[in-house]
Amino acid sequence: MSNADLELEALSLAEDERLEQEASLCSAVAVEVVPVGDRTRQISATIQIPQPSDRIWQVLTDYEHLSEFIPNLKESRRVAHPEGGIRIEQVGAQSLWKLKIKFCARVVLDMVETFPRELRFHMVEGDFKEFFGCWTLQPAPDAQVTNLTYTLTVQPSRVMPIGLIEKRLRRDLETNLTAIYQRVEAIASTG
Numbered sequence: 001m002s003n004a005d006l007e008l009e010a011l012s013l014a015e016d017e018r019l020e021q022e023a024s025l026c027s028a029v030a031v032e033v034v035p036v037g038d039r040t041r042q043i044s045a046t047i048q049i050p051q052p053s054d055r056i057w058q059v060l061t062d063y064e065h066l067s068e069f070i071p072n073l074k075e076s077r078r079v080a081h082p083e084g085g086i087r088i089e090q091v092g093a094q095s096l097w098k099l100k101i102k103f104c105a106r107v108v109l110d111m112v113e114t115f116p117r118e119l120r121f122h123m124v125e126g127d128f129k130e131f132f133g134c135w136t137l138q139p140a141p142d143a144q145v146t147n148l149t150y151t152l153t154v155q156p157s158r159v160m161p162i163g164l165i166e167k168r169l170r171r172d173l174e175t176n177l178t179a180i181y182q183r184v185e186a187i188a189s190t191g
Contacts, residue, residue, distance in 0.1 A: 029174040039162045040130060040155040045173035046147055051184050053116045053137040053146045059183050060119055060135055063088045063111075069183045070176050079108065086111040087124070094168070103168075107131055130155035150177065 031045045049056055063086075066076040074093045081087035088111060093104040107126035113119055116137060123131035133152035140146070150173060156165045 029177045031170050031173055033166055033170060036153065037155065040153065041162065041166050041169075042151065042153045043166070043169050043173065044149060044151045045177055046149040047177040047181055048145060048147050049181050049184055050145050051188055052143055053139045055188055056137055056146055056148055056180070056184050057116045057119075059180060059187065061113065066090075070179050072172050072175070074104075081110065086113065092172075094172075128154055128156055128160075148177065148180065 029045055029047045031043070034042045034044075036042050063076055063078050067073045067090075070076075072092050072094045073090060075089070075091040077089055079087050079089045087108060089106070089108045091104060091106045093102060105127045107123050107128065109121040109131075110124050111119060111121050118137070119135040121133060131152070131154050133150065136147075136149045136151070138147040138149070152169070154165065154169065156162055
């Protein structure tokens, strides 16, 4: 085998290992979907991260950089808030594989930070009828492990089928919480 072949083999093995780790982390995300109205769902997802809550908080509140590591988040930026609070605009985009169409949704969220335990948000403008929820950080007694929970209540506009939105959100939350886990771990490993 040539050196190039060995390097290619090593890269392939490293990629396989990364994908296995990611799949394992996704399976560690507990997701629950509860109908709370005709077209309204409450979706909760939880993952345990072996880091203190302040490190996780640092990642969650770095609003300008969330789209760099959360796969389906194409844009995330702070925008002016009329009362001086925290307001962010986010655009999510993804291809709906079977239908071969691209789905985009935009939300403008007002954020309320209660460091280091809770980050509440509610939509003030966007592509949904309702969109509100919170991130909750619950440290274990030793404070070196944190349960991170994302809870969202969502009601799509009439043109969006609730079943499709529910299915996509369930899958995306597994991916997104896994991405947050990986980002927190990467930051912790670099000091």
